[in-house]
Amino acid sequence: xxxxxxxxxxxxxxxxxxxxxxxxxxxxxxxxxxxxxxxxxxxxxxxxxxxxxxxxxxxxxxxxxxxxxxxxxxxxxxxxxxxxxxxxxxxxxxxxxxxxxxxxxxxxxxxxxxxxxxxxxxxxxxxxxxxxxxxxxxxxxxxxxxxxxxxxxxxxxxxxxxxxxxxxxxxxxxxxxxxxxxxxxxxxxxxxxxxxxxxxxxxxxxxxxxxxxxxxxxxxxxxxxxxxxxxxxxxxxxxxxxxxxxxxxxxxxxxxxxxxxxxxxxxxxxxxxxxxxxxxxxxxxxxxxxx
Ligand SMILES: [Fe+2]
Numbered sequence: 001x002x003x004x005x006x007x008x009x010x011x012x013x014x015x016x017x018x019x020x021x022x023x024x025x026x027x028x029x030x031x032x033x034x035x036x037x038x039x040x041x042x043x044x045x046x047x048x049x050x051x052x053x054x055x056x057x058x059x060x061x062x063x064x065x066x067x068x069x070x071x072x073x074x075x076x077x078x079x080x081x082x083x084x085x086x087x088x089x090x091x092x093x094x095x096x097x098x099x100x101x102x103x104x105x106x107x108x109x110x111x112x113x114x115x116x117x118x119x120x121x122x123x124x125x126x127x128x129x130x131x132x133x134x135x136x137x138x139x140x141x142x143x144x145x146x147x148x149x150x151x152x153x154x155x156x157x158x159x160x161x162x163x164x165x166x167x168x169x170x171x172x173x174x175x176x177x178x179x180x181x182x183x184x185x186x187x188x189x190x191x192x193x194x195x196x197x198x199x200x201x202x203x204x205x206x207x208x209x210x211x212x213x214x215x216x217x218x219x220x221x222x223x224x225x226x227x228x229x230x231x232x233x234x235x236x237x238x239x240x241x242x243x244x245x246x247x248x249x250x251x252x253x254x255x256x257x258x259x260x261x262x263x264x265x266x267x268x269x270x271x272x273x274x275x276x277x278x279x280x281x282x283x284x285x286x287x288x289x290x291x
């Protein structure tokens with residue numbers, strides 16, 4: 001989630017730094033505005049209402065890089081979450097501990113103008129604009145905390161790979177079905193100009209109804225748009241699923257089974273849309289390892 005190098009620190013407190021808001025330059029605030037306005041236009045009616053409500057509730061707007069302190073006053077009052085600044089990728093254990101205690105780690109650096117469209121490591125625009133608005137939603141806020149708690153179990157019980165897939169297909173690239181149609185909620189789509197356009201305007205990708213085991217068994221490639229998106233109906237469903245699942249037993253069970261690629265549709269899938277596959281037709285031979 002948060003980017004810029006990997007920290008070696010092992011405790012939560014070692015990972016947290018000051019945001020240093022006064023150090024952002026006029027150019028950095030201007031880049032925030034460009035990113036914000038462009039995404040606002042692209043996402044329009046395609047993003048879920050909970051996300052838009054979250055932006056308003058937290059006062060996240062185009063004016064410039066948000067000040068964590070001010071945003072946190074509102075966020076704490078709504079769901080008890082807060083954003084903490086970190087200087088790089090937080091290692092697994094403190095990362096999950098932060099989520100389990102309702103602290104969301106966010107990078108403080110912002111991409112340059114040359115990197116508006118593609119960024120290897122998540123920056124403050126991804127972390128704040130992408131992830132934080134939904135933390136104002138009580139059900140989503142509970143889900144993220146529970147995800148952190150299970151993450152700590154996953155470290156002890158060889159399950160981190162499975163939780164990474166859950167993170168990928170919900171928190172980063174999730175879609176939600178609303179009466180008005182399919183809407184975006186995943187931070188990786190919300191904060192990406194290219195993938196937001198792909199999701200809203202390109203028929204290539206499959207859309208499958210979310211199924212926990214299916215998602216935990218489906219690998220992903222980190223360097224391209226998704227071939228399959230999983231669609232939930234309610235944030236409450238995600239939280240309840242985590243609550244009622246014995247993940248330690250599930251990790252044991254899943255380790256013995258092969259992973260699916262993101263290109264497959266299985267006979268038991270609840271298919272919402274079969275993609276044309278056009279976008280990723282030439283994909284498999286050239287790409288990196290399946291996660
Ligand atoms: Fe992220």
